[in-house]
Amino acid sequence: MVPLRKILPIQKIDSVVVVAYVVGKDNDIAEIKKKILTKREDIDLCTIPIVGIGGLGKTTVAKRIFNDEQIEKHFEKRVRLCLPEMLEIKSFLELILKSLTERKLEVQSRDIIIKKLRDELAGRNEESLPNLVKLKLSGSKRCKEIPTHGELKFLRHLELVGFHKLECIGPALYGVEISNIGSSNIFQVFPSLKELVLEDISSLIEWKGVEVGVRMFPGLERLQITDCPFLKSILNQFEILRQLNIRGVDSEMPLLNLCNNLTSLIYLYVSNVKKLTCLPDEMLRKNVSLQDIWISGCGEFRELPQSLYNLHSLKRLQIDLPIGMLDQCRSLEFLMVDCCNNLVSFPLHVWEMPSLLHLCISQCPNLISVPEVGLHRLTRLWGLKIYPFSEIVDFDAFQIIFNGIQRLLSIHDLAVYGRGHWDSLPYQIIQLSNLREITIADFGIKAPPPRLDNLTSLERLSLVGCKRLQHLNFSDAMPKLRHLWISDYPLLEALSDGLNILVSLEDLYLQNYKKTRASAIPSCHTTPH
Structure with missing residues (x-):
């Protein structure tokens, strides 16, 4: 069966033109050059059609402009293609990329080709930085995508700061694509990365992973997400993450997303997560090696889950919010309750915390119910800091807190x-x-x-x-x-x-x-x- 319309072969035409043979086109060429060289900064794409019947010199004018000295100086990279009447967009993009890189391309998706094409046009070439260990990209406020860096084999520290237009982090950053789900090949993205910082990415909504055949961040140990207020989802493929710092994120969903696979966490710092009401119970149950938890400025926070009480390795808990009972935290060494404006009751069972070295209760203006006995049971207590509580707690009630403390030789x-x-x-x-x-x-x-x-x-x-x-x-x-x-x-x-x-x-x-x-x-x- 003959197709209704065949794709014509690409016409091979060089870009050389003999200027002496061109007559009567100077005004047209000057006008087109002016439009190209004076394009406004807010315009990303400029298309100037040259139309007319065959033989008028359209191709000659295009060649003259392409080879013009001013054009060469103004544009670092130039590509000239002669296309058939019909051509798939993907094939068109492949031709441009091949012309720029002068290399044969592997079979890749359209999105990956677009990403590599943008990187090449911007002068970002991964192969020129094979031994890069630390990288910080900052101040790209208008950039809507991040250059591909996932194949940097030795990169250990990556910071992405101030990408105000970036809404999604995904495969374009990683630089890999799985086209065959049944393939046995396993790719590694950022194989040596130890620390990743995402900061001041004010429009970021989604951080995507790759589901099949890819190990994402296999060596990442420290992750910091700061001032990404609209972030709703985050990948959960961190195998050995030890330290997580989330600050200035409105939604609690990023923390919930991490619950599925995260089991190696030791340090958890959460600050100014507006919608967080409770630490994910599943996260605490799976990360039994947690030693340090710090929670601050989470206005909706109400309680800590039961699983907190079974964190036998917990050594430091600092929280600006009501914390409930801390039974069975037998390894806890540092406890600070500070600036809890709505905290009313603090049933501290100190006999369940034999390892406590430092205790601070400060600036809790509505605190009424306080521990009446038991400080002398903290036989290892080294430092104690006590502020007054609610104004309805008089001096006699305040003084009761210290009953038996004179028997405490460690303080x-x-x-x-x-x-x-x-x-x-x-x-x-x-x-x-x-x-x-x-x-x-x-x-x-x-x-x-x-x-x-x-x-x-x-x-x-x-x-x-x-x-x-x-x-x-x-x-x-x-x-x-x-x-x-x-x-x-x-x-x-x-x-x-x-x-x-x-x-x-x-x-x-x-x-x-x-x-x-x-x-x-x-x-x-x-x-x-």
Whole structure:
């Protein structure tokens, strides 16, 4: 059967033209050159047809323009093709790419050909950078695609920053295509990459993978996604990912996408994910080696899943949100609860955390229910920082928190913040004989407590924001005190001569004293600041 219309063979015509034989076309050539050379920057494609009956010199005019000296200087790359009457778009693109690269092309899809053609026209040639180890692409605000880099065998660190028009990351970046699903060949994309950073890609919606016959990022250990607010989906083919940092992504879906195959995670940092209400339970169940979890600025966050309690390797949990109970986190060493404006209850079962070294509860203005007993059970506790809670929690209730702490021999660093109308300190803290550093802040005391001499191991004392402080008497012995910091005490007029008794004092820092005269500061062996 004869086809209705045959594809005509490509006509082989060279681009050489003898200028002396061209007559009467100068005005036409000048006008076309002007249009080409003055094209606006916002126009990506400019097509100028030259039409007329055969023999008028259309081809001659095109040759003259192609070989013009100004055109050669203006365009780094030029391609001239003579096409048949009918030609598939893919074949047309193949001809252009072959002309540019002067190499025979393997069978590839139209999308891959377009991608390679764009890279070639932009002067991006993978083969010229075979040993590249670290690459950062930044500031391409109008670029809608990323050059192909997946075949860089030795690339270990890749950063993509500021691609504001980029909406999708996919096969074009990887530079591979599987045309035969049944093929036994396995391709590796970014085979040596260890760290990948996606930052400030404000239009990114989707990050696609390749489903069949490709190992995606087989060696990736650290992934950071920052300020990609519209990102909804992400590939889940990371085999040995150890550290995940997601910040400034509105949707919780990228985290959920990762749940299916991720099993190697050790460090998880999540910040400003607006829609996140709960850490994916499946992620915590599969990543039993998690040691460090940090959650911050997730306004919709409500709870932690039950699987958190079985993370026996967890050593550090820092969260700005209600965290619930932490039973059975027996390896936890650092716990910080900070800036939880809506946190009301904090049922801390400290006896289930025998490894805890540092505990901080700060800036939780609505916190009412606090642990009443148990701090003395933290036999390894080194540092403790406690702020006041809700205003309805009075001093007596606040003081209960410290019950039994005097029996805690491990604690060396203590910071206690009070309220301006509390005129005394919790009595228990004056009995910590092993304490080396103490910060007393925002209390309404008029003088340091008289039993300060019990702190015989104290090396650093800070009195901050105690605005009613009027007297300082250091007649009691603190033989090891080396650093004394006193700040923001508007009513204090003079320092006691008892400073001379502090035989080990090396540094004295005085700040924001309105009434204290320089002559009222006794001369001694200290180093004033």
